[in-house]
Amino acid sequence: MDFKALANKYNTPLYIYDLDYMSVQYEKLKSAFKAHSSIMAYAVKANSNLSVIKHFADLGSGADCVSIGEVRRAILAGVPPYKILFSGVGKKDDEIKEAIETDILYINVESEAELNRVEAIAKELNKRCRISIRVNPNIDPKTHPYISTGLHENKFGVEIATAKRMYIKSKNSDNLDPVGIHFHIGSQLTELKPIYEASEIVADMLRSLQAIDIELKFFDIGGGLGVQYDDETTITPYDYAQAILSTLKGLELTIICEPGRFLTANAGYFLTKVLYEKKNGEKRFVIVDGAMNDLLRPSLYNAYHKIEAVSKNDGEKSKADVVGPVCESGDFIAKDCFLPSLEHNDLVVVHSAGAYGFGMGSNYNTRARSAEVALKNGDDRLIRKRESFDDLIALEKEFLD
Ligand code: LLP
Numbered sequence: 001m002d003f004k005a006l007a008n009k010y011n012t013p014l015y016i017y018d019l020d021y022m023s024v025q026y027e028k029l030k031s032a033f034k035a036h037s038s039i040m041a042y043a044v045k046a047n048s049n050l051s052v053i054k055h056f057a058d059l060g061s062g063a064d065c066v067s068i069g070e071v072r073r074a075i076l077a078g079v080p081p082y083k084i085l086f087s088g089v090g091k092k093d094d095e096i097k098e099a100i101e102t103d104i105l106y107i108n109v110e111s112e113a114e115l116n117r118v119e120a121i122a123k124e125l126n127k128r129c130r131i132s133i134r135v136n137p138n139i140d141p142k143t144h145p146y147i148s149t150g151l152h153e154n155k156f157g158v159e160i161a162t163a164k165r166m167y168i169k170s171k172n173s174d175n176l177d178p179v180g181i182h183f184h185i186g187s188q189l190t191e192l193k194p195i196y197e198a199s200e201i202v203a204d205m206l207r208s209l210q211a212i213d214i215e216l217k218f219f220d221i222g223g224g225l226g227v228q229y230d231d232e233t234t235i236t237p238y239d240y241a242q243a244i245l246s247t248l249k250g251l252e253l254t255i256i257c258e259p260g261r262f263l264t265a266n267a268g269y270f271l272t273k274v275l276y277e278k279k280n281g282e283k284r285f286v287i288v289d290g291a292m293n294d295l296l297r298p299s300l301y302n303a304y305h306k307i308e309a310v311s312k313n314d315g316e317k318s319k320a321d322v323v324g325p326v327c328e329s330g331d332f333i334a335k336d337c338f339l340p341s342l343e344h345n346d347l348v349v350v351h352s353a354g355a356y357g358f359g360m361g362s363n364y365n366t367r368a369r370s371a372e373v374a375l376k377n378g379d380d381r382l383i384r385k386r387e388s389f390d391d392l393i394a395l396e397k398e399f400l401d
Pocket of ligand 1: 043046064087184186187188189222223224225258259260261262297355356
């Protein structure tokens with residue numbers, strides 16, 4: 001990849017996404033489920049750029065959304081409403097209303113109180129709303145605690161017994177149509193066992209619902225498939241699919257999968273420019289123009305991202321922290337990585353930045369967010385302009401007296 005040319009053309013900091021790589025990942029996962037009817041519903045939160053969503057829509061993907069804003073993005077990008085899901089623990093009334101009016105595939109309901117709201121809103125609209133219930137199987141996914149979601153101590157979903165009550169209520173309601181069952185135990189999963197165990201618990205529950213005449217159509221397995229950031233061993237899509245399908249013996253439901261990171265993480269690069277080097281005692285710092293407001297994962301989760309100096313890989317390397325200009329000690333992109341001596345305007349590329357990168361960015365320190373560029377068939381194309389100072393103050397300016 002010609003990072004130098006991209007930096008010259010679009011400036012830095014810059015997000016770069018290889019759409020061809022995303023297609024390869026999509027096909028890998030989709031084909032792993034080919035023995036079964038399935039819908040891949042791309043988890044928009046991983047990378048919500050409209051052109052990225054459109055790329056997946058063109059491949060046949062649906063969209064898993066967690067706000068009405070994401071639903072609107074998905075629709076704008078060409079995802080048909082019948083492939084859109086709406087998940088999340090705290091949906092507001094107007095979001096539920098719009099989701100029902102948009103006639104999306106279903107709403108993933110996460111509490112009894114929410115089910116009551118969905119029913120009441122559907123009634124007001126004189127409609128039936130398709131729902132799925134998110135079950136919390138109380139399984140430890142063995143991932144970072146901030147991205148673990150399948151334990152009772154996490155805020156997500158409901159216990160089996162509660163879910164059962166909710167299905168019975170929905171079945172007896174004139175305004176609810178229970179069509180699916182959902183679980184998602186966490187993100188960046190690298191062990192198969194917890195996924196298998198969760199799937200087995202949920203499949204057993206399905207059987208017990210069948211026994212009381214509640215027939216569902218969709219088995220929504222969430223997302224979570226991990227990727228390699230460093231040298232971790234990951235689960236293959238084939239093993240993942242086999243583990244889940246093996247729990248569904250005799251059940252003919254459509255699988256809904258909500259992959260985010262697997263499709264996008266390793267398709268993305270964050271390109272940043274060296275401003276200065278300095279030493280505080282023995283400690284070496286490389287100060288770059290990208291920061292925690294652009295890529296929050298290292299600061300928030302202590303996440304590892306591979307770092308490389310562009311076209312400077314033969315010089316002697318020494319240990320350094322790569323840090324941004326934000327006024328926080330927690331503002332770092334990498335710690336204790338080995339880099340050659342760098343000069344003003346040298347480029348540093350951060351790998352695996354396609355998922356939860358730009359989307360978790362902010363304007364902290366009144367820093368404009370980066371531009372985003374897509375690569376496809378050897379061409380590069382701007383898919384989000386770099387923000388300007390005017391963009392940053394647009395919603396405040398009129399109140400200045
Ligand atoms: N479905 C549901 C219900 C989810 O909560 C998530 C992610 C996904 C699907 C997609 O998961 P994936 O396939 O991407 O693992 N910001 C964190 C990750 C948060 C994940 C939140 N939920 C990070 O940077 O690692």
